[in-house]
Amino acid sequence: MIPVLHELYEETKRLAVAGSDLAAGDPKLHKIAAVLTKMGEKAPVFKQLAQMTELLANDREESAERLLSLSSLLHSVLYTQGTTGDEGEWEDRSDEVTIEADTSFSYRTIEPLLEALTSKGSGRLQVIEQAFQANAYHDLRLVQPLLQALDDSYPDIADFVAHHMLPSLGEAITPFLLGDYDLKGKRSDARRLEVLGEILREKGLELYREALSEGSFQVKIAATSILADYPDEEDAIMEETKAKKLEVRQAAYEALVKSSSEKAAKVILEGLSSQDNDWLIYTVARSKSPTLNEGLFRLVKEAYETYKEGETKESKRHLSLLLYGLKGKEQENMRDLLQEIAADEQVPSGIARDAVTMLLELKDEKNLLFVEQICANKQRSTLVDLSFQASLQLGRTKEDVFDRYQYYVKKTRRDPVGKVILEELDERIDFVPALKEWEPIYRYYYMENNERNSGLEWDQRWLSLFQSLDEEQLVYRLSRSVEEEGHLQYLLAKVKKNPYFSSQRGVSVILSLIQSNYEHTFDVMKDMLIKTDRYADSVKFHISSIVHNLELFAQLSPSYAGELEKVVQEEMKHPKLKDKMLEVVYEMKKREGVQV
Numbered sequence: 001m002i003p004v005l006h007e008l009y010e011e012t013k014r015l016a017v018a019g020s021d022l023a024a025g026d027p028k029l030h031k032i033a034a035v036l037t038k039m040g041e042k043a044p045v046f047k048q049l050a051q052m053t054e055l056l057a058n059d060r061e062e063s064a065e066r067l068l069s070l071s072s073l074l075h076s077v078l079y080t081q082g083t084t085g086d087e088g089e090w091e092d093r094s095d096e097v098t099i100e101a102d103t104s105f106s107y108r109t110i111e112p113l114l115e116a117l118t119s120k121g122s123g124r125l126q127v128i129e130q131a132f133q134a135n136a137y138h139d140l141r142l143v144q145p146l147l148q149a150l151d152d153s154y155p156d157i158a159d160f161v162a163h164h165m166l167p168s169l170g171e172a173i174t175p176f177l178l179g180d181y182d183l184k185g186k187r188s189d190a191r192r193l194e195v196l197g198e199i200l201r202e203k204g205l206e207l208y209r210e211a212l213s214e215g216s217f218q219v220k221i222a223a224t225s226i227l228a229d230y231p232d233e234e235d236a237i238m239e240e241t242k243a244k245k246l247e248v249r250q251a252a253y254e255a256l257v258k259s260s261s262e263k264a265a266k267v268i269l270e271g272l273s274s275q276d277n278d279w280l281i282y283t284v285a286r287s288k289s290p291t292l293n294e295g296l297f298r299l300v301k302e303a304y305e306t307y308k309e310g311e312t313k314e315s316k317r318h319l320s321l322l323l324y325g326l327k328g329k330e331q332e333n334m335r336d337l338l339q340e341i342a343a344d345e346q347v348p349s350g351i352a353r354d355a356v357t358m359l360l361e362l363k364d365e366k367n368l369l370f371v372e373q374i375c376a377n378k379q380r381s382t383l384v385d386l387s388f389q390a391s392l393q394l395g396r397t398k399e400d401v402f403d404r405y406q407y408y409v410k411k412t413r414r415d416p417v418g419k420v421i422l423e424e425l426d427e428r429i430d431f432v433p434a435l436k437e438w439e440p441i442y443r444y445y446y447m448e449n450n451e452r453n454s455g456l457e458w459d460q461r462w463l464s465l466f467q468s469l470d471e472e473q474l475v476y477r478l479s480r481s482v483e484e485e486g487h488l489q490y491l492l493a494k495v496k497k498n499p500y501f502s503s504q505r506g507v508s509v510i511l512s513l514i515q516s517n518y519e520h521t522f523d524v525m526k527d528m529l530i531k532t533d534r535y536a537d538s539v540k541f542h543i544s545s546i547v548h549n550l551e552l553f554a555q556l557s558p559s560y561a562g563e564l565e566k567v568v569q570e571e572m573k574h575p576k577l578k579d580k581m582l583e584v585v586y587e588m589k590k591r592e593g594v595q596v
Helices: 003-018 027-039 044-058 063-081 107-118 124-133 140-151 155-169 171-180 187-214 217-227 231-242 246-257 262-272 280-284 290-309 313-325 334-343 349-362 365-374 378-393 398-409 416-428 433-438 440-449 461-468 472-478 487-497 504-515 521-534 536-555 558-571 575-592
Strands: none
Touching (some): 003 063, 107 140, 124 155, 140 171, 140 187, 187 231, 217 231, 231 246, 246 262, 246 280, 262 290, 280 313, 290 313, 290 334, 313 349, 334 378, 349 365, 365 378, 378 398, 398 416, 416 472, 433 504, 504 536, 521 558
C-alpha cells in the first residue's frame, strides 16, 4: 500500500469517529493533499483525491458529505492496491500444526474472553482469570488472540496468559511462538521463551542456552529461570553472576539458590561478601539448602568476630545483614551465638533485637527463659516487649506478668522503654470479640493479631495502672466491670468530652460500658444519639461511620426497643440517621419476638 494512502485512510477513519467538522483547518490533511497533488501529475485519480481532501480541510460546510465521498473513492483506490497472496506453490503442512483446541464453544461463550484479550482498559484480567478457571479457552478462534496477549500493555495480563494458559495448548503453538520470538527483544520475547520452556522442557535446551549467552537482558533473565531446573547448566548460570546488568546477576543468584550443590553455595557465599550484593541476603534467606545455610552461619560468626575486633560502620552493617539471612533457619550452636550477640553490650540494640526475635521464633524453653530475662540488663531494657512475649509463651500467670512488667509500663510512652511495652500491650489487649469491629484502631491495625490474643487473661491491677497513666484505649479495652473505685467516673468524664457517635473516644467509651455490663449504658447512648443527631450536619463527612456506629444499639437488650423508637420518632431530625435507627429498632423488636 502506498504510505500516503494509508495515512489518508487513518485520518478519514479518525474523522468518521470524532466528527467531520474537525477536518477544517487540519494541517495533516493539507500536507496529505500536497503530496497527492504532486502524485496527480502522473495519475488523475490522485489529483481527484487531493482536490477532495483540500475541500474537506478548507470548509466546515457539507463536511459530512465530503468525508463520505472522499472515503468511498479512497476505498476504491485501496482495493486496486491490494494483493490476494504471495506467489508460489502451495504446500500442505496441516499435519505439522495440530492445536489441541476446537470450535465447540459458542461465540457467546468466548466473546468476553476475546474482547478482554483484544481490547484495552480495566477489568480485563478478571475476565481472563474466570475463563481460565472455567477452562473455556481451548478454542481455535482464541489461539492468535492468546499469542498476541504476550505483548499486552498490561503486564499482569501478559504474564497470566504466558504462565497459565498458553502452555496447555501444547507443542503445536511453538512455530507461532518462534516466529515472533526476538533473541534481542524485550519482556514480551522473554515471555515467549518462558512459554517455550514450559512446553518444550529439555527439548529446548539449545534454545535456552543461546538465549542465556546471546539474548537481551530480559531474555537472559527468562533463560536463567528456565535453566535453573537443569543441574548440568549450573556452570553457565554461575557465569551470569558476573554480568554487568544487576537484573541478570539477581536472576542468576535466584537460580543458584534453588540448587543444593556445594559449587552453587560457594558462589553465593562469595557473592555475600561483596558490598554491591546486599540485596542477595534476601534471596539467600529463602534458601532451604543445608550446605548454603551452614556456610551462612559461618559467615555470621566471622562477621561477629570482625565486629568485636573493632566496631566500624561497615562491620555493623555487614553483621546486621547476614543475621537477617539466618531468620527461620536452625543450625547447630546457633542458639549460643544468638544469645552471645544479644547479651553483648557492645552490639547495637537494633542487632540485639534481631537476635532476640530469632530466639523467640525458636520457641524452646531455654531460649524463652533467656529472652524473658534479657530486659533486666539495663543496656537491653528496650527489648522489654520481647521479654513480655516470652513470658506469655512460657504461660506465666496473669499476676506474675503484672508483677514483672508494671515497672516498665510506669515509665510512660515518653520513655523509650515504656513506649515499646505499651505498644506491645496495645496489640495484645482487645475488646471482647463481639465488639471489636467498632474500634477503628483494631479494624485498621490489629486484625491480624486476633488469633494470638485469644485466651489471654489480664490482672485487673492493670486497669488502675492504665487509668493513672491516662492510657485511655487500654482502659476502655481492659474494662470488664465498673466496680473498681473511680473507674466509672473516669469513663463518664471521658464521654462528656466527646458525646458523639462520630467520635472515636465517644464510641470507645460506649464499647467499654457495654463490655462492662453497666446498667445505665442505654441512657448514656440515648444522650449521645440526640447530640449526634443535633450536630450531624457539622460532621457530614463522618455520616457513614456514624451510621455504622449506631448499630451498637443492637448490642443492648431488645427490651429497650420501645423506648428507643420513641426517641427516634420524636427527637431525631437527620433523615439518614433516623432511617438507620428505625432499622436498628426493627431488628431489636424481631429479637424480642415483638410483632413488627
